[in-house]
Amino acid sequence: QVALLKVLMMNVPAWVLKFLKFGLVGATGLVIDFGVTWLCKQKLKQNKFLSNSCGFSLAVTNNYLLNRAWTFSSSHTSFTPAFTKFIIVSIFGLGLNNLLLYFAHSRGRLAFYLSKGMATAVVLAWNFSANYFFTFHT
Numbered sequence: 001q002v003a004l005l006k007v008l009m010m011n012v013p014a015w016v017l018k019f020l021k022f023g024l025v026g027a028t029g030l031v032i033d034f035g036v037t038w039l040c041k042q043k044l045k046q047n048k049f050l051s052n053s054c055g056f057s058l059a060v061t062n063n064y065l066l067n068r069a070w071t072f073s074s075s076h077t078s079f080t081p082a083f084t085k086f087i088i089v090s091i092f093g094l095g096l097n098n099l100l101l102y103f104a105h106s107r108g109r110l111a112f113y114l115s116k117g118m119a120t121a122v123v124l125a126w127n128f129s130a131n132y133f134f135t136f137h138t
Contacts, residue, residue, distance in 0.1 A: 022067060026063060038051075038055075053094060068136075072135075082135055082136065089127060089130040089135055093126055096122065
């Protein structure tokens with residue numbers, strides 16, 4: 001089974017493999033994002049948008065570290081420039097996430113976590129593209 005998987009993976013474009021890794025890293029970030037959001041919103045009784053921003057921010061830091069090491073195998077010795085780019089991409093992603101959350105939940109009256117999930121799916125496409133071509137592009 002492992003040998004068959006290796007053969008199948010040899011014919012897959014590099015960007016597709018990176019996207020799959022990005023998605024797996026994103027899944028860890030999703031757990032952190034939703035967990036922190038839930039903790040802040042439900043247990044600490046914070047504003048839902050502040051809670052969303054806290055969860056998103058901690059997930060971004062996790063995702064940068066994992067994507068740097070595994071997804072994009074960054075060989076840059078300097079941490080700061082790529083992290084700065086990653087943060088810039090993520091801030092745009094956070095803005096898009098909150099905007100979509102606002103329209104789906106506050107204006108569209110969809111459930112908060114359903115709206116957050118939908119916003120997260122859209123922001124995934126933005127984050128991968130921007131990080132692939134901007135942050136970790138070699």
